[in-house]
Amino acid sequence: METKSTFYIKSSPERFDAIVVGSGITGGWAAKELTERGLKTLMVERGRPVEHGIDYVGENRDPWTMPNRGQVDARVAEEQFPIQKQCYAFDEHTKQFFNNDRDMPYSTPDGKPFSWIRGNQLGGKSLMWARQSYRWSDLDFEANLKDGHGVDWPIRYADLAPWYSYVERHAGISGARDGLAVLPDGEFLKPFEFNAVEAALKQKFDAKYAPARMIMGRTANLNTAAEHHLAAGRAPCQARSQCHRGCSFGAYFSTQSSTLPAALKTGRLRIATDSIVHSVLYDPKTNRATGVRVIDAQTMETREYHARVVILCASTLGSTAVLLNSTSSAFPNGLANSSGVLGHYLTDHLWAAGADGRVEGFEDHYYQGRRPTGPYIPRFRNVVDKHPDFVRGYALSGGASREGWQSTAHKPGFGKDYKAMIRKPGPWHFGLGGQGEMLPRFENGVSLHPTKKDKWGMPQLHVTISHGDNDRKMRADMAASAANILEYLGVKDVRTKMATEAEYPPGLAIHEMGTARMGRDPKTSILNGWNQAHDVPNLFVTDGASMASGAWQNPSLTFMALTARACAYAVEQMKAGTI
Amino acid sequence: MLQNGDSAAYGAPEPDHARRNTLLRLGALSAVCGLGALGLHDEVLAAAAAKRKPDTPPQLLTREELALTAVLADLIIPRTDTPGAFDVGAHRTIDHMLKVCALAPVQNEFRAGLARIDSVAMANGGKRFTALPPARQTALLQALDTGSAPFGAADGRFFHQLKGYVAFAYYTSEAGATSELAYLPVPGGFKGDVMMTPSTRTWAI
Numbered sequence: 001m002e003t004k005s006t007f008y009i010k011s012s013p014e015r016f017d018a019i020v021v022g023s024g025i026t027g028g029w030a031a032k033e034l035t036e037r038g039l040k041t042l043m044v045e046r047g048r049p050v051e052h053g054i055d056y057v058g059e060n061r062d063p064w065t066m067p068n069r070g071q072v073d074a075r076v077a078e079e080q081f082p083i084q085k086q087c088y089a090f091d092e093h094t095k096q097f098f099n100n101d102r103d104m105p106y107s108t109p110d111g112k113p114f115s116w117i118r119g120n121q122l123g124g125k126s127l128m129w130a131r132q133s134y135r136w137s138d139l140d141f142e143a144n145l146k147d148g149h150g151v152d153w154p155i156r157y158a159d160l161a162p163w164y165s166y167v168e169r170h171a172g173i174s175g176a177r178d179g180l181a182v183l184p185d186g187e188f189l190k191p192f193e194f195n196a197v198e199a200a201l202k203q204k205f206d207a208k209y210a211p212a213r214m215i216m217g218r219t220a221n222l223n224t225a226a227e228h229h230l231a232a233g234r235a236p237c238q239a240r241s242q243c244h245r246g247c248s249f250g251a252y253f254s255t256q257s258s259t260l261p262a263a264l265k266t267g268r269l270r271i272a273t274d275s276i277v278h279s280v281l282y283d284p285k286t287n288r289a290t291g292v293r294v295i296d297a298q299t300m301e302t303r304e305y306h307a308r309v310v311i312l313c314a315s316t317l318g319s320t321a322v323l324l325n326s327t328s329s330a331f332p333n334g335l336a337n338s339s340g341v342l343g344h345y346l347t348d349h350l351w352a353a354g355a356d357g358r359v360e361g362f363e364d365h366y367y368q369g370r371r372p373t374g375p376y377i378p379r380f381r382n383v384v385d386k387h388p389d390f391v392r393g394y395a396l397s398g399g400a401s402r403e404g405w406q407s408t409a410h411k412p413g414f415g416k417d418y419k420a421m422i423r424k425p426g427p428w429h430f431g432l433g434g435q436g437e438m439l440p441r442f443e444n445g446v447s448l449h450p451t452k453k454d455k456w457g458m459p460q461l462h463v464t465i466s467h468g469d470n471d472r473k474m475r476a477d478m479a480a481s482a483a484n485i486l487e488y489l490g491v492k493d494v495r496t497k498m499a500t501e502a503e504y505p506p507g508l509a510i511h512e513m514g515t516a517r518m519g520r521d522p523k524t525s526i527l528n529g530w531n532q533a534h535d536v537p538n539l540f541v542t543d544g545a546s547m548a549s550g551a552w553q554n555p556s557l558t559f560m561a562l563t564a565r566a567c568a569y570a571v572e573q574m575k576a577g578t579i
Numbered sequence: 580m581l582q583n584g585d586s587a588a589y590g591a592p593e594p595d596h597a598r599r600n601t602l603l604r605l606g607a608l609s610a611v612c613g614l615g616a617l618g619l620h621d622e623v624l625a626a627a628a629a630k631r632k633p634d635t636p637p638q639l640l641t642r643e644e645l646a647l648t649a650v651l652a653d654l655i656i657p658r659t660d661t662p663g664a665f666d667v668g669a670h671r672t673i674d675h676m677l678k679v680c681a682l683a684p685v686q687n688e689f690r691a692g693l694a695r696i697d698s699v700a701m702a703n704g705g706k707r708f709t710a711l712p713p714a715r716q717t718a719l720l721q722a723l724d725t726g727s728a729p730f731g732a733a734d735g736r737f738f739h740q741l742k743g744y745v746a747f748a749y750y751t752s753e754a755g756a757t758s759e760l761a762y763l764p765v766p767g768g769f770k771g772d773v774m775m776t777p778s779t780r781t782w783a784i
């Protein structure tokens with residue numbers, strides 16, 4: 001492998017074969033696929049470098065060694081991370097991986113909050129993602145066509161299936177082969193175990209609700225490591241469940257643990273960090289993207305990089321922002337936007353609705369280690385029957401655990417008996433929360449703010465998103481069905497929990513998708529079935545921006561498969577001389 | 580950053596708990612407040628002084644508030660076969676957390692809660708809480724814990740909150756996590772079902 005000084009560059013006179021904008025889950029995959037297929041590739045990242053292991057400064061820290069025992073300074077959080085602090089993964093161990101909201105402002109309409117969680121560094125959000133990894137099925141790829149919301153996907157499950165297998169093998173996904181039509185099986189490593197309560201509830205659930213099933217959440221953690229993972233320097237998951245801090249074992253998939261080492265191994269990757277892409281360069285004579293213009297995050301100077309093909313992997317809103325800011329007389333409203341749909345049809349997942357309660361018995365059972373996933377009930381609504389109130393559906397996820405000191409400390413008492421009570425694990429609890437599909441609607445989207453700029457002079461994004469009627473009805477059903485299931489399973493003191501949109505704004509599911517959607521028709525979509533811009537053939541967008549709908553599963557595995565597939569196609573087309 | 584600047588060293592629990600608790604409180608008071616003139620036996624003061632490290636001022640609380648926090652914390656989580664809240668400097672951690680990780684409304688509520696305890700102690704026992712005999716302190720905490728007379732429901736809510744703070748400070752301390760509870764930073768894998776034994780303890784994390 002080359003040394004850092006070789007692969008990190010600032011300026012370069014050379015014309016690369018490919019430029020990849022972004023270094024997160026999709027940017028890492030693009031870099032790996034393009035370099036392994038022979039392309040001299042430049043990865044452009046707006047944030048700082050993060051070295052595997054070395055820069056995981058919050059990892060391997062006992063709570064008593066942290067200045068604030070894991071909590072973030074309240075004034076720092078208030079002033080610099082008012083949005084990021086809403087993320088469950090944001091704490092004193094991880095805050096260096098979240099962007100500074102003060103430096104990177106965006107705007108929303110009054111009364112319509114949107115919480116944009118961002119990780120602007122080498123590796124992007126792959127460093128602190130939730131790792132849940134699910135295939136979509138034709139239930140999802142055919143949904144737009146069947147119910148008329150959104151444009152028809154130009155691909156079907158069969159197009160993506162081999163690519164799912166391809167990325168699963170490399171990334172390492174732990175899960176069981178459950179044989180479910182709504183959630184196709186993949187190339188799995190050994191699944192994580194259920195605990196005693198979950199195993200009992202699963203048995204009861206599966207018997208009552210078939211064909212719905214309670215399965216173990218499939219996650220990009222190496223519960224066991226295959227030979228090729230070990231050979232790549234990755235070790236099995238230690239069940240710390242502190243993944244967001246970074247993992248020196250390389251036990252979960254991240255750019256740093258998985259795709260970046262593979263790309264660097266080829267010797268064909270160069271990386272420009274602290275390089276904020278201002279726009280994609282476009283030559284109207286050839287109708288080709290010719291590179292990118294960047295602003296140096298530190299010096300503010302502008303420079304250009306050139307390549308034969310440009311792949312945008314800058315995150316859903318990031319990639320669309322670049323296109324919106326790439327204007328020319330040929331594309332006055334944003335590059336590759338002859339359709340006018342660029343920036344529209346933004347979705348996030350419906351979240352923060354579920355139920356929990358207490359489970360009696362099982363006092364003799366406990367568990368050891370912290371499992372980085374949990375039980376999962378794949379979609380059951382609108383699969384066989386038809387729900388009267390809404391279209392599409394949701395998954396429920398959750399799990400059982402025993403109360404720890406954080407809960408038992410709030411029970412009555414003090415003194416020796418109180419301390420002795422906390423020493424023993426408390427009662428069991430079981431909960432389920434929904435993750436539902438939000439319909440793609442034209443009015444939900446992103447535009448460039450006409451006047452507001454950030455400190456680099458880039459236009460701020462203006463994000464407008466709110467739930468529609470179908471979304472609200474689905475959320476209500478998520479909470480109600482979670483509670484019903486818990487009641488049936490014999491859970492006691494069942495409480496339904498549903499946050500309002502104000503309490504839990506869109507964005508916090510961190511599954512924003514759409515705004516540069518794929519489609520069959522260039523008049524109503526930005527990208528074709530290969531994630532290739534209809535208007536500009538050597539321009540690809542392979543991240544969440546490309547999604548024509550959001551489905552109900554966590555999307556990252558699909559982003560990976562789409563990216564690998566698109567890159568293979570791009571290389572073929574370049575070799576064939578069509579782009 | 581050190582937070583437990585005056586955390587006292589701890590040894591084997593003494594058989595005479597009443598005496599130990601007295602020593603502890605005096606140690607706490609003199610260590611955190613720099614108070615000397617409490618009419619204490621010289622030997623006791625010397626023992627307490629020998630235990631304490633150089634005095635550092637609290638970050639948010641007054642010395643009196645810190646002393647009250649220390650005494651309350653140690654009544655909530657006392658030393659048993661493992662260190663107690665005072666041993667691990669829980670009061671210092673709470674002072675630090677309140678200073679750094681809480682905003683003004685929360686800080687003010689905490690101080691008002693402490694003041695209420697002292698004013699009820701004065702009204703009912705004629706002394707500040709820290710100066711009351713242990714039995715009297717325990718009786719007052721029982722009333723606090725249930726939000727009953729001479730305290731009210733709001734005081735009960737404060738005590739509930741205080742227990743949360745004390746538990747946080749104690750169970751995230753090294754002794755609290757590793758000797759009172761079971762601490763496994765690198766479990767090495769997940770086992771879904773392990774049977775409890777009489778020695779099984781709650782996982783600290």
